Amino acid sequence: MAGSDTIDSLDRKLLHALQTDGRARFSRIAAVLGVSDQTVARRYASLRAHHGVRVLGQVDETRVGRTRWILRLSCTPDAAAGFATALARRADTRYVGLTSGGTEVLCVMAARTPAARDTLLLDKLQHTPRVTAVDAHCVLHTFYGGPSGWFSKSAALTPEQVDALAPPPLHPPDDPVSLDDVDERLIDLLGRDGRAPVSALAVAAEQSESSVRRRLDRLRRTGAAYYDLDVGTELTGQYLRVGLWLAVAPGDLAAVGAALAGHKEIVFAAATTGAPNLVAVALCRDAAHLYRYLTATLGPLPVRAVETAPILREVKHLATRR
Known part of the structure:
Protein backbone atom coordinates (compact mmCIF):
# COMPACT_ATOMS: atom_id res chain seq x y z
CA MET A 1 0.00 0.00 0.00
CA GLU A 61 -25.69 27.06 -10.84
CA THR A 62 -26.56 27.04 -14.54
CA ARG A 63 -29.08 24.23 -13.98
CA VAL A 64 -30.87 26.03 -11.17
CA GLY A 65 -31.05 29.49 -12.72
CA ARG A 66 -28.17 31.10 -10.85
CA THR A 67 -25.25 33.02 -12.28
CA ARG A 68 -21.59 32.47 -11.47
CA TRP A 69 -19.16 35.40 -11.33
CA ILE A 70 -15.37 35.45 -11.44
CA LEU A 71 -13.93 38.37 -9.49
CA ARG A 72 -10.45 39.89 -9.60
CA LEU A 73 -9.99 41.99 -6.50
CA SER A 74 -6.92 44.18 -6.12
CA CYS A 75 -5.97 44.80 -2.50
CA THR A 76 -3.32 46.63 -0.55
CA PRO A 77 -0.39 44.26 0.17
CA ASP A 78 -1.15 43.98 3.88
CA ALA A 79 -4.82 43.11 3.38
CA ALA A 80 -5.07 40.49 0.61
CA ALA A 81 -4.52 37.36 2.72
CA GLY A 82 -6.97 38.35 5.43
CA PHE A 83 -9.56 39.48 2.90
CA ALA A 84 -9.23 36.19 1.01
CA THR A 85 -9.81 34.27 4.23
CA ALA A 86 -12.93 36.32 4.96
CA LEU A 87 -14.28 35.64 1.46
CA ALA A 88 -13.60 31.92 1.87
CA ARG A 89 -15.92 31.81 4.87
CA ARG A 90 -18.87 33.02 2.79
CA ALA A 91 -21.37 30.40 1.66
CA ASP A 92 -21.70 32.02 -1.78
CA THR A 93 -18.01 31.72 -2.71
CA ARG A 94 -16.85 28.62 -4.56
CA TYR A 95 -13.16 29.37 -4.97
CA VAL A 96 -10.70 31.86 -3.48
CA GLY A 97 -7.03 32.18 -4.35
CA LEU A 98 -4.16 34.65 -4.08
CA THR A 99 -2.39 35.73 -7.28
CA SER A 100 -0.11 38.48 -8.62
CA GLY A 101 2.43 38.58 -5.83
CA GLY A 102 -0.26 38.20 -3.18
CA THR A 103 -1.98 41.53 -3.88
CA GLU A 104 -4.83 40.17 -6.02
CA VAL A 105 -7.63 37.90 -4.85
CA LEU A 106 -9.26 35.62 -7.40
CA CYS A 107 -12.77 34.67 -6.31
CA VAL A 108 -15.57 32.63 -7.90
CA MET A 109 -18.95 33.43 -6.39
CA ALA A 110 -22.54 32.34 -7.05
CA ALA A 111 -25.17 34.10 -4.98
CA ARG A 112 -28.57 32.43 -4.61
CA THR A 113 -30.46 35.62 -5.47
CA PRO A 114 -29.76 38.79 -7.50
CA ALA A 115 -30.19 40.82 -4.32
CA ALA A 116 -27.46 38.82 -2.56
CA ARG A 117 -25.20 39.24 -5.59
CA ASP A 118 -25.72 43.00 -5.67
CA THR A 119 -25.10 43.30 -1.94
CA LEU A 120 -21.66 41.75 -2.38
CA LEU A 121 -20.66 43.34 -5.71
CA LEU A 122 -22.17 46.80 -5.33
CA ASP A 123 -22.09 47.36 -1.61
CA LYS A 124 -19.68 45.31 0.48
CA LEU A 125 -16.77 45.09 -1.96
CA GLN A 126 -17.08 48.69 -3.08
CA HIS A 127 -16.97 49.89 0.52
CA THR A 128 -14.10 47.70 1.71
CA PRO A 129 -11.28 50.25 2.26
CA ARG A 130 -8.34 48.02 1.36
CA VAL A 131 -9.91 46.71 -1.85
CA THR A 132 -8.54 49.09 -4.47
CA ALA A 133 -10.21 47.66 -7.59
CA VAL A 134 -13.01 45.21 -8.45
CA ASP A 135 -13.17 43.51 -11.84
CA ALA A 136 -16.24 41.25 -12.20
CA HIS A 137 -16.78 38.78 -15.05
CA CYS A 138 -20.10 36.98 -15.48
CA VAL A 139 -19.66 33.35 -16.60
CA LEU A 140 -21.57 32.84 -19.85
CA HIS A 141 -20.62 29.27 -20.73
CA THR A 142 -18.40 26.64 -19.12
CA PHE A 143 -16.28 24.57 -21.50
CA TYR A 144 -14.56 22.46 -18.84
CA GLY A 145 -14.94 22.12 -15.08
CA GLY A 146 -17.65 21.03 -12.69
CA PRO A 147 -17.74 17.22 -12.50
CA SER A 148 -14.88 17.00 -15.02
CA GLY A 149 -11.69 17.49 -13.03
CA TRP A 150 -7.99 16.87 -13.68
CA PHE A 151 -8.21 13.14 -12.97
CA SER A 152 -10.74 12.80 -15.78
CA LYS A 153 -7.75 13.48 -18.06
CA VAL A 231 -7.58 16.85 -4.48
CA GLY A 232 -4.44 18.78 -3.65
CA THR A 233 -1.90 19.52 -6.38
CA GLU A 234 0.61 17.18 -4.74
CA LEU A 235 -1.42 14.19 -5.96
CA THR A 236 -1.54 15.41 -9.55
CA GLY A 237 2.19 16.06 -9.72
CA GLN A 238 1.36 19.44 -11.26
CA TYR A 239 2.63 22.02 -8.77
CA LEU A 240 2.09 25.24 -10.73
CA ARG A 241 -1.53 26.45 -10.91
CA VAL A 242 -2.01 29.40 -13.24
CA GLY A 243 -4.96 31.59 -14.11
CA LEU A 244 -5.18 32.41 -17.81
CA TRP A 245 -7.05 35.50 -19.02
CA LEU A 246 -7.53 35.35 -22.78
CA ALA A 247 -8.93 37.83 -25.28
CA VAL A 248 -10.59 36.01 -28.18
CA ALA A 249 -12.64 37.27 -31.12
CA PRO A 250 -16.34 36.40 -30.62
CA GLY A 251 -16.36 34.25 -33.74
CA ASP A 252 -13.48 32.14 -32.37
CA LEU A 253 -14.71 31.88 -28.78
CA ALA A 254 -16.51 28.51 -29.08
CA ALA A 255 -13.67 26.87 -31.00
CA VAL A 256 -10.94 28.13 -28.65
CA GLY A 257 -12.96 27.15 -25.58
CA ALA A 258 -13.51 23.64 -26.96
CA ALA A 259 -9.81 23.33 -27.75
CA LEU A 260 -8.86 24.38 -24.21
CA ALA A 261 -11.26 21.80 -22.78
CA GLY A 262 -9.26 19.10 -24.56
CA HIS A 263 -5.88 20.21 -23.21
CA LYS A 264 -4.61 18.00 -20.39
CA GLU A 265 -3.32 21.04 -18.49
CA ILE A 266 -6.72 22.76 -18.29
CA VAL A 267 -8.92 22.14 -15.25
CA PHE A 268 -11.36 24.98 -15.89
CA ALA A 269 -12.31 27.05 -18.93
CA ALA A 270 -15.26 29.40 -19.41
CA ALA A 271 -16.45 32.22 -21.64
CA THR A 272 -17.16 35.39 -19.68
CA THR A 273 -18.24 38.96 -20.10
CA GLY A 274 -15.62 41.66 -20.38
CA ALA A 275 -12.18 41.79 -21.92
CA PRO A 276 -10.56 39.32 -21.54
CA ASN A 277 -13.53 37.12 -22.40
CA LEU A 278 -12.22 33.59 -21.78
CA VAL A 279 -10.90 32.52 -18.39
CA ALA A 280 -9.05 29.28 -17.73
CA VAL A 281 -6.98 27.59 -15.04
CA ALA A 282 -4.01 25.44 -16.03
CA LEU A 283 -2.03 22.92 -14.00
CA CYS A 284 1.63 22.52 -14.96
CA ARG A 285 4.55 20.67 -13.43
CA ASP A 286 6.81 23.73 -13.40
CA ALA A 287 7.64 26.96 -15.22
CA ALA A 288 9.22 25.10 -18.16
CA HIS A 289 6.04 23.08 -18.63
CA LEU A 290 3.98 26.28 -18.55
CA TYR A 291 6.25 27.84 -21.19
CA ARG A 292 5.83 24.83 -23.47
CA TYR A 293 2.07 24.92 -22.99
CA LEU A 294 1.83 28.63 -23.78
CA THR A 295 4.06 28.51 -26.85
CA ALA A 296 3.40 25.09 -28.38
CA THR A 297 -0.19 24.26 -27.35
CA LEU A 298 -1.97 27.54 -26.68
CA GLY A 299 0.11 29.63 -29.09
CA PRO A 300 -1.30 28.26 -32.37
CA LEU A 301 -4.90 29.03 -31.34
CA PRO A 302 -6.50 32.30 -32.55
CA VAL A 303 -5.99 34.15 -29.27
CA ARG A 304 -5.47 37.91 -29.44
CA ALA A 305 -3.84 38.25 -26.04
CA VAL A 306 -3.18 36.18 -22.94
CA GLU A 307 -2.31 37.16 -19.38
CA THR A 308 -0.88 34.57 -17.01
CA ALA A 309 -1.44 34.92 -13.26
CA PRO A 310 0.16 32.22 -11.10
CA ILE A 311 -2.04 31.25 -8.18
CA LEU A 312 0.27 31.46 -5.18
CA ARG A 313 -2.12 30.00 -2.62
CA GLU A 314 -5.56 28.44 -2.73
CA VAL A 315 -7.59 29.65 0.22
CA LYS A 316 -10.78 27.84 -0.80
CA HIS A 317 -11.23 25.06 -3.32
CA LEU A 318 -14.72 23.51 -3.39
CA ALA A 319 -14.81 23.91 0.37
CA THR A 320 -12.40 25.43 2.84
CA ARG A 321 -9.85 22.78 3.76
CA ARG A 322 -9.88 21.82 7.41
Missing part, protein backbone atom coordinates in the same frame (compact mmCIF):
# COMPACT_ATOMS: atom_id res chain seq x y z
CA ALA A 2 1.25 3.49 -0.78
CA GLY A 3 2.74 5.45 2.09
CA SER A 4 1.59 8.80 3.40
CA ASP A 5 3.82 10.80 1.04
CA THR A 6 3.31 8.93 -2.23
CA ILE A 7 0.56 7.29 -4.20
CA ASP A 8 0.79 4.37 -6.60
CA SER A 9 -1.08 3.32 -9.73
CA LEU A 10 -3.98 1.80 -7.77
CA ASP A 11 -4.46 5.08 -5.87
CA ARG A 12 -4.51 6.97 -9.16
CA LYS A 13 -7.09 4.55 -10.57
CA LEU A 14 -9.22 5.03 -7.48
CA LEU A 15 -9.01 8.82 -7.83
CA HIS A 16 -10.01 8.58 -11.49
CA ALA A 17 -12.90 6.31 -10.49
CA LEU A 18 -14.11 8.78 -7.86
CA GLN A 19 -13.84 11.63 -10.36
CA THR A 20 -16.03 9.58 -12.70
CA ASP A 21 -18.68 8.84 -10.05
CA GLY A 22 -18.05 10.18 -6.59
CA ARG A 23 -20.86 8.16 -5.00
CA ALA A 24 -20.10 4.84 -6.70
CA ARG A 25 -20.18 1.99 -4.20
CA PHE A 26 -16.79 0.65 -3.21
CA SER A 27 -17.94 -2.80 -4.36
CA ARG A 28 -18.61 -1.42 -7.85
CA ILE A 29 -15.26 0.35 -8.00
CA ALA A 30 -13.51 -2.78 -6.71
CA ALA A 31 -15.10 -4.94 -9.42
CA VAL A 32 -13.93 -2.56 -12.14
CA LEU A 33 -10.41 -2.29 -10.70
CA GLY A 34 -10.12 -6.02 -10.00
CA VAL A 35 -9.43 -5.71 -6.27
CA SER A 36 -11.38 -6.37 -3.09
CA ASP A 37 -13.95 -4.04 -1.52
CA GLN A 38 -11.75 -3.83 1.57
CA THR A 39 -8.77 -2.69 -0.49
CA VAL A 40 -10.76 0.15 -2.06
CA ALA A 41 -12.15 1.24 1.31
CA ARG A 42 -8.69 1.14 2.90
CA ARG A 43 -7.10 3.11 0.06
CA TYR A 44 -9.81 5.78 0.17
CA ALA A 45 -9.42 6.11 3.96
CA SER A 46 -5.66 6.53 3.51
CA LEU A 47 -6.08 9.18 0.79
CA ARG A 48 -8.46 11.09 3.06
CA ALA A 49 -6.21 10.85 6.10
CA HIS A 50 -2.88 11.62 4.45
CA HIS A 51 -3.86 13.88 1.54
CA GLY A 52 -7.23 15.38 2.48
CA VAL A 53 -8.99 13.80 -0.52
CA ARG A 54 -12.75 14.25 -0.36
CA VAL A 55 -15.74 13.74 -2.59
CA LEU A 56 -17.98 16.80 -2.31
CA GLY A 57 -21.47 17.46 -3.65
CA GLN A 58 -21.84 20.70 -5.61
CA VAL A 59 -24.75 22.59 -7.13
CA ASP A 60 -24.58 23.44 -10.85
CA SER A 154 -5.27 11.33 -16.16
CA ALA A 155 -5.88 8.15 -18.22
CA ALA A 156 -5.41 6.09 -15.06
CA LEU A 157 -8.47 4.08 -16.13
CA THR A 158 -9.12 2.61 -19.55
CA PRO A 159 -12.08 3.98 -21.55
CA GLU A 160 -13.88 0.71 -20.86
CA GLN A 161 -13.41 1.13 -17.11
CA VAL A 162 -14.66 4.72 -17.29
CA ASP A 163 -17.76 3.55 -19.18
CA ALA A 164 -18.39 0.87 -16.55
CA LEU A 165 -18.31 3.47 -13.75
CA ALA A 166 -20.01 6.40 -15.45
CA PRO A 167 -23.34 7.43 -13.88
CA PRO A 168 -26.51 7.43 -15.98
CA PRO A 169 -26.71 10.22 -18.59
CA LEU A 170 -28.27 13.54 -17.60
CA HIS A 171 -31.79 14.51 -18.59
CA PRO A 172 -31.82 18.24 -17.87
CA PRO A 173 -35.19 19.97 -18.30
CA ASP A 174 -35.58 23.05 -20.48
CA ASP A 175 -36.46 25.23 -17.51
CA PRO A 176 -34.25 25.78 -14.44
CA VAL A 177 -34.53 23.12 -11.75
CA SER A 178 -36.40 24.33 -8.68
CA LEU A 179 -34.76 23.58 -5.34
CA ASP A 180 -36.73 23.58 -2.11
CA ASP A 181 -35.37 23.89 1.42
CA VAL A 182 -34.80 20.14 1.73
CA ASP A 183 -32.86 20.03 -1.54
CA GLU A 184 -30.70 22.93 -0.35
CA ARG A 185 -30.11 21.14 2.95
CA LEU A 186 -29.07 17.93 1.20
CA ILE A 187 -26.67 19.77 -1.12
CA ASP A 188 -25.18 21.54 1.90
CA LEU A 189 -24.66 18.19 3.63
CA LEU A 190 -23.13 16.67 0.50
CA GLY A 191 -20.86 19.71 0.27
CA ARG A 192 -19.27 18.48 3.48
CA ASP A 193 -19.15 14.80 2.51
CA GLY A 194 -20.35 13.72 -0.92
CA ARG A 195 -20.17 10.07 0.11
CA ALA A 196 -22.30 10.45 3.24
CA PRO A 197 -24.61 7.42 3.60
CA VAL A 198 -28.27 7.91 2.75
CA SER A 199 -29.14 6.95 6.32
CA ALA A 200 -27.01 9.79 7.72
CA LEU A 201 -28.41 12.27 5.19
CA ALA A 202 -31.96 11.23 6.10
CA VAL A 203 -31.37 11.85 9.80
CA ALA A 204 -29.68 15.22 9.23
CA ALA A 205 -32.36 16.39 6.76
CA GLU A 206 -35.21 14.93 8.82
CA GLN A 207 -36.50 12.95 5.87
CA SER A 208 -37.13 9.29 5.15
CA GLU A 209 -34.38 7.34 3.41
CA SER A 210 -36.66 6.68 0.43
CA SER A 211 -37.34 10.41 0.09
CA VAL A 212 -33.62 11.20 0.22
CA ARG A 213 -32.86 8.60 -2.46
CA ARG A 214 -35.53 10.08 -4.74
CA ARG A 215 -34.20 13.58 -4.22
CA LEU A 216 -30.58 12.59 -4.81
CA ASP A 217 -31.60 10.80 -8.00
CA ARG A 218 -33.53 13.85 -9.23
CA LEU A 219 -30.70 16.25 -8.38
CA ARG A 220 -28.18 14.16 -10.28
CA ARG A 221 -30.46 13.19 -13.20
CA THR A 222 -31.38 16.82 -13.91
CA GLY A 223 -27.79 17.98 -13.46
CA ALA A 224 -28.75 20.29 -10.60
CA ALA A 225 -26.07 18.65 -8.44
CA TYR A 226 -22.90 16.74 -9.17
CA TYR A 227 -19.98 15.22 -7.26
CA ASP A 228 -16.49 16.64 -7.51
CA LEU A 229 -13.17 15.45 -6.15
CA ASP A 230 -11.23 17.73 -3.83
